[in-house]
Amino acid sequence: MTEYLTLSMLLFTIGAAGVLIRRNAIVIFMCIELMLNATNLAFVSFSRQHGNLDGQVAAFFVMVVAAAEVVVGLAIIVSIYRTRRTTSVDEASLLRF
Amino acid sequence: MLDYAWLLVAIPLVSGLGLLVWGKEADRFGHLIGTAASAASFVVGLGAFVQLLARPADDRTFSKTLFTWIHAGPFHVDMAYTFDQLAALFVLLITGVGTLIHVYSIGYMAHDARRRRFFAYLNIFIAAMLTLVLASDYLVLFLGWEGVGLASYLLIGFWQHKDSAAQAATKAFVLNRVGDVGMALAIMTAFAQFGTTVISDVNASVSSASTGIATTLGLLLLLGACGKSAQVPLQAWLLDAMEGPTPVSALIHAATMVTAGVYLIVRSNGVFDASETARTAVVIVGVVTLLVGAWIGCTKDDIKKALAGSTMSQIGYMMLAAGLGPAGYAFAIFHLLTHGFFKANLFLGAGSVMHGMNDDVDMRHYGAIRAAMPVTFVTFALGYLAIIGVPPFAGFWSKDKIIETALAQSWWAGLGALIGAGVTAFYMTRLLAMTFLGQKRWLDDVHPHESPRVMTLPLVALAGLSAFGGALAIGGWITDWLAPVTGEVHEHHLPAPAWVISLVVLAVVALGVLLGLRMYAARAIPGETPADREVSIATRAGRQELYGNAINDAVAVRPTRHLVRTLVYVDGAGLDAFVTGVADRLGDSADALRKQQNGFVRSYALSMVTGALVVLAALLAVTLG
Numbered sequence: 001m002t003e004y005l006t007l008s009m010l011l012f013t014i015g016a017a018g019v020l021i022r023r024n025a026i027v028i029f030m031c032i033e034l035m036l037n038a039t040n041l042a043f044v045s046f047s048r049q050h051g052n053l054d055g056q057v058a059a060f061f062v063m064v065v066a067a068a069e070v071v072v073g074l075a076i077i078v079s080i081y082r083t084r085r086t087t088s089v090d091e092a093s094l095l096r097f
Numbered sequence: 098m099l100d101y102a103w104l105l106v107a108i109p110l111v112s113g114l115g116l117l118v119w120g121k122e123a124d125r126f127g128h129l130i131g132t133a134a135s136a137a138s139f140v141v142g143l144g145a146f147v148q149l150l151a152r153p154a155d156d157r158t159f160s161k162t163l164f165t166w167i168h169a170g171p172f173h174v175d176m177a178y179t180f181d182q183l184a185a186l187f188v189l190l191i192t193g194v195g196t197l198i199h200v201y202s203i204g205y206m207a208h209d210a211r212r213r214r215f216f217a218y219l220n221i222f223i224a225a226m227l228t229l230v231l232a233s234d235y236l237v238l239f240l241g242w243e244g245v246g247l248a249s250y251l252l253i254g255f256w257q258h259k260d261s262a263a264q265a266a267t268k269a270f271v272l273n274r275v276g277d278v279g280m281a282l283a284i285m286t287a288f289a290q291f292g293t294t295v296i297s298d299v300n301a302s303v304s305s306a307s308t309g310i311a312t313t314l315g316l317l318l319l320l321g322a323c324g325k326s327a328q329v330p331l332q333a334w335l336l337d338a339m340e341g342p343t344p345v346s347a348l349i350h351a352a353t354m355v356t357a358g359v360y361l362i363v364r365s366n367g368v369f370d371a372s373e374t375a376r377t378a379v380v381i382v383g384v385v386t387l388l389v390g391a392w393i394g395c396t397k398d399d400i401k402k403a404l405a406g407s408t409m410s411q412i413g414y415m416m417l418a419a420g421l422g423p424a425g426y427a428f429a430i431f432h433l434l435t436h437g438f439f440k441a442n443l444f445l446g447a448g449s450v451m452h453g454m455n456d457d458v459d460m461r462h463y464g465a466i467r468a469a470m471p472v473t474f475v476t477f478a479l480g481y482l483a484i485i486g487v488p489p490f491a492g493f494w495s496k497d498k499i500i501e502t503a504l505a506q507s508w509w510a511g512l513g514a515l516i517g518a519g520v521t522a523f524y525m526t527r528l529l530a531m532t533f534l535g536q537k538r539w540l541d542d543v544h545p546h547e548s549p550r551v552m553t554l555p556l557v558a559l560a561g562l563s564a565f566g567g568a569l570a571i572g573g574w575i576t577d578w579l580a581p582v583t584g585e586v587h588e589h590h591l592p593a594p595a596w597v598i599s600l601v602v603l604a605v606v607a608l609g610v611l612l613g614l615r616m617y618a619a620r621a622i623p624g625e626t627p628a629d630r631e632v633s634i635a636t637r638a639g640r641q642e643l644y645g646n647a648i649n650d651a652v653a654v655r656p657t658r659h660l661v662r663t664l665v666y667v668d669g670a671g672l673d674a675f676v677t678g679v680a681d682r683l684g685d686s687a688d689a690l691r692k693q694q695n696g697f698v699r700s701y702a703l704s705m706v707t708g709a710l711v712v713l714a715a716l717l718a719v720t721l722g
């Protein structure tokens with residue numbers, strides 16, 4: 001049990017660090033997916049531990065939402081790349097004070 | 098007709114408001130409609146008066162309730178009118194003289210682009226004044242009272258493009274407000290004490306109330322009367338009110354407005370009969386005003402202002418008479434009527450002179466107009482004989498009676514009235530001599546000519562009334578007629594036989610006339626007003642209207658200005674500084690905070706993570722701690 005959770009925590013931390021550190025939008029996107037899947041792992045582990053299906057249902061919901069998010073997010077990244085010829089998130093900083 | 102007496106008010110009111118909203122189309126005939134409305138009102142009034150005459154003497158009070166105006170708990174006000182002996186006389190004066198002034202205005206205002214508006218205001222003035230005299234309830238009376246104030250404001254400031262006219266209108270309005278406060282407080286006191294504001298009920302119940310309440314009521318009513326009737330200490334607006342067109346001056350001074358104060362006191366006779374103090378106050382106000390007005394009248398070179406001083410003085414006589422109690426009420430009203438005739442005559446005559454002299458009002462530029470304007474001269478002379486009180490003209494009968502009654506009651510009031518009669522003769526002689534007699538002092542390019550027929554006919558009519566108005570006193574008719582309203586006249590003990598007093602009065606008047614002729618007809622008059630340092634202190638004071646404006650400035654205007662300036666400062670440096678200060682600080686902090694939105698997505702992510710960690714740490718601290 002502890003091993004699963006440790007792995008989940010590790011994956012989440014790697015994902016969060018990636019979001020904060022990397023500039024490439026695709027990589028950041030992948031890191032977000034990593035975080036989502038780390039939580040999925042934690043959900044499923046707890047579901048197993050408690051012996052009911054609530055955690056697994058939640059994991060399925062996360063997957064569905066993540067899939068939708070990927071569709072929208074990738075579309076945005078592609079259109080940004082088309083206009084600006086870059087996928088660096090620091091370059092797309094026009095919306096500011 | 099008595100049943101339809103409400104038409105008296107309704108006709109001019111509808112006509113006045115109609116003319117205002119009709120628009121430019123009515124410009125061609127608006128003045129005719131206005132005059133017709135006033136004349137129709139006069140016919141209704143005459144019909145009602147005749148009906149009243151036909152009734153038996155003890156049944157001449159006709160009251161009718163039109164509808165309930167206000168009904169709130171114990172407070173009940175009916176829109177009702179009372180057409181009795183007193184109201185009848187006032188109605189005839191207001192509509193009769195008012196109609197003549199309307200006719201005269203057709204000619205006088207012929208070249209004014211806003212003539213239709215002028216007639217609308219005149220009609221509203223008449224309607225308001227009629228509401229005032231017909232009201233059976235103090236609150237309805239107050240409605241007319243305020244209407245008169247509004248109409249006078251509109252008419253005094255009729256030539257609003259002139260700064261002086263606009264200021265004069267505001268001044269009249271503000272000074273009248275001071276009086277109105279007294280009037281409003283009187284109504285409230287009456288309601289608080291007696292639970293009613295019906296005039297007859299208040300007058301009836303005041304006799305059983307304490308003297309203190311009667312005195313309070315009387316003094317408050319007197320304050321109201323002082324404002325409307327331009328009595329000391331609220332007299333300052335009357336001379337400035339000359340900024341209005343001359344027919345307005347005639348209307349304000351003769352038929353409406355200034356007579357309202359005297360009416361109020363006579364109408365509230367129950368209150369004044371119950372309080373010796375209030376009566377004395379009225380007499381003092383009357384005597385002071387009649388002397389002050391006469392003094393001012395002696396010194397003004399502006400023909401209209403000299404006449405305005407004279408009005409103050411004559412209204413002072415009426416106040417004096419009204420303050421003498423039941424013995425004087427009838428004579429106050431009698432003098433009010435005769436004054437209405439001859440003062441309208443004099444003012445319209447002055448307007449006619451101005452009309453021929455290119456609207457110049459300075460009597461120093463007149464002289465020898467007699468030949469150029471014969472009709473105006475003759476009618477003016479009749480008005481002159483009436484006002485100084487030469488028998489058999491109207492003023493003699495009324496003024497002589499007032500002086501006689503005053504002498505019977507207190508020597509100082511009688512003496513004041515007697516001196517006033519002499520001074521009246523002096524300043525009116527001065528006015529007549531400077532205007533119509535002596536040498537020409539006309540400015541260049543002035544060619545006096547007689548006014549058109551539409552202006553001279555009202556003059557002739559009014560001159561006739563000035564000459565024969567005294568007939569009302571034949572056999573004591575007016576005293577008997579008014580007795581049911583004002584109470585029976587008690588026989589009073591005169592210090593000397595009546596004919597001796599009349600002779601003394603005539604002697605004083607003759608003295609005034611002779612002095613006036615000596616100073617202004619026998620000698621050449623300089624064409625320019627002598628400078629202040631060349632004339633006596635008394636003349637200087639009179640020119641300054643006995644420093645009435647300076648006193649008002651010192652007592653009211655300047656302290657108010659200081660107060661306002663202080664308040665503006667406190668508002669700006671205190672309240673506003675606090676309110677805008679809070680807003681400014683919020684704005685500053687917003688400026689600092691919005692730097693956080695720097696456009697870098699990763700920094701937003703960092704703040705989210707930090708926030709999540711803080712929440713997590715807090716949760717841990719709570720669960721573990």
